[in-house]
Amino acid sequence: MRLRGVLALLLSAGWTAALAVAGCSSDGADAADAAAGGGDASDDGARTDGSPGLPDGATTREGGCTAVRGPCDLVVQDCPNDDDDRAQECVVARASSGELTTQCVPVQPSQLLPMGRGCCPGNANPCLPGLSCVGDPCVDGGPTTARCTPACCEGDHGACGQSDPEGIGGQCDLSLFVESSEVHRVCSYRERCKPFGVEPCKPGQVCLVEDKVGTAGCIGSNGVQNRQPCEFGNDCADGLICVGSAGARFCRMTCLTPNSNPPFDASAATGEPGRGGCPAGEACRGPGFQNLPDWLQLCELPDGG
Numbered sequence: 001m002r003l004r005g006v007l008a009l010l011l012s013a014g015w016t017a018a019l020a021v022a023g024c025s026s027d028g029a030d031a032a033d034a035a036a037g038g039g040d041a042s043d044d045g046a047r048t049d050g051s052p053g054l055p056d057g058a059t060t061r062e063g064g065c066t067a068v069r070g071p072c073d074l075v076v077q078d079c080p081n082d083d084d085d086r087a088q089e090c091v092v093a094r095a096s097s098g099e100l101t102t103q104c105v106p107v108q109p110s111q112l113l114p115m116g117r118g119c120c121p122g123n124a125n126p127c128l129p130g131l132s133c134v135g136d137p138c139v140d141g142g143p144t145t146a147r148c149t150p151a152c153c154e155g156d157h158g159a160c161g162q163s164d165p166e167g168i169g170g171q172c173d174l175s176l177f178v179e180s181s182e183v184h185r186v187c188s189y190r191e192r193c194k195p196f197g198v199e200p201c202k203p204g205q206v207c208l209v210e211d212k213v214g215t216a217g218c219i220g221s222n223g224v225q226n227r228q229p230c231e232f233g234n235d236c237a238d239g240l241i242c243v244g245s246a247g248a249r250f251c252r253m254t255c256l257t258p259n260s261n262p263p264f265d266a267s268a269a270t271g272e273p274g275r276g277g278c279p280a281g282e283a284c285r286g287p288g289f290q291n292l293p294d295w296l297q298l299c300e301l302p303d304g305g
Contacts, residue, residue, distance in 0.1 A: 239274030
């Protein structure tokens with residue numbers, strides 16, 4: 001299953017591409033089957049008693065907004081108890097026809113982690129009912145790289161609650177995909193950073209500037225290097241950004257605009273490539289961004305490339 005962000009970063013001076021944020025877990029059709037416990041979808045109905053479940057920590061609930069729909073609602077979590085009076089949750093499943101749908105499945109005793117808690121994706125969901133462990137797989141001996149998140153509707157950030165225990169407010173700004181098919185939106189809980197290594201992210205993450213005031217957050221990086229093809233914003237290694245037109249995007253190094261006034265101590269950016277400066281043969285004079293700070297630029301070759 002693949003994550004794609006909905007954060008659009010627009011470049012001026014002829015660049016027209018949007019920059020999407022993405023992070024990968026397991027690709028392919030099996031991801032949906034794992035989420036549903038491996039079985040085909042049945043005709044289990046949604047609860048009709050008017051008391052849908054709400055994941056702990058969420059303050060709002062909207063439904064009917066997910067790309068994949070079926071007998072139950074992934075956001076509202078409106079599954080009734082089963083015939084044995086066991087609690088159920090609504091998950092993505094694969095119908096016998098091969099299409100993605102939703103299905104009510106029994107909650108497992110191992111589902112204990114609260115909303116926003118770090119987790120490790122796997123065949124068994126470690127998160128409380130109504131939540132999914134979304135993010136990159138954990139590496140043995142390394143930190144947890146995913147978070148327990150609910151499905152959410154675009155713009156309904158209140159449904160995301162906060163990360164546990166950091167208290168980072170969640171944002172409903174990522175989309176889950178199976179192959180090329182969107183499934184539903186999920187929340188991100190990004191730790192804050194400052195670019196150019198001033199306040200770096202954890203190893204394996206990239207610090208992405210998100211808006212005109214310079215807000216920046218950490219997200220897992222796929223490590224693509226300078227001027228190599230990319231598709232999503234976090235394909236690139238830290239200090240780089242994925243820009244270009246659809247089908248022709250490349251990782252480009254960002255730099256600190258000369259004589260600018262960033263909201264951090266500019267002396268902390270060393271001026272080395274990726275730390276405010278540019279690689280040999282490139283200069284910090286590229287086009288700026290329409291919806292990012294003026295102090296952020298692209299490194300350019302002498303011919304403007």
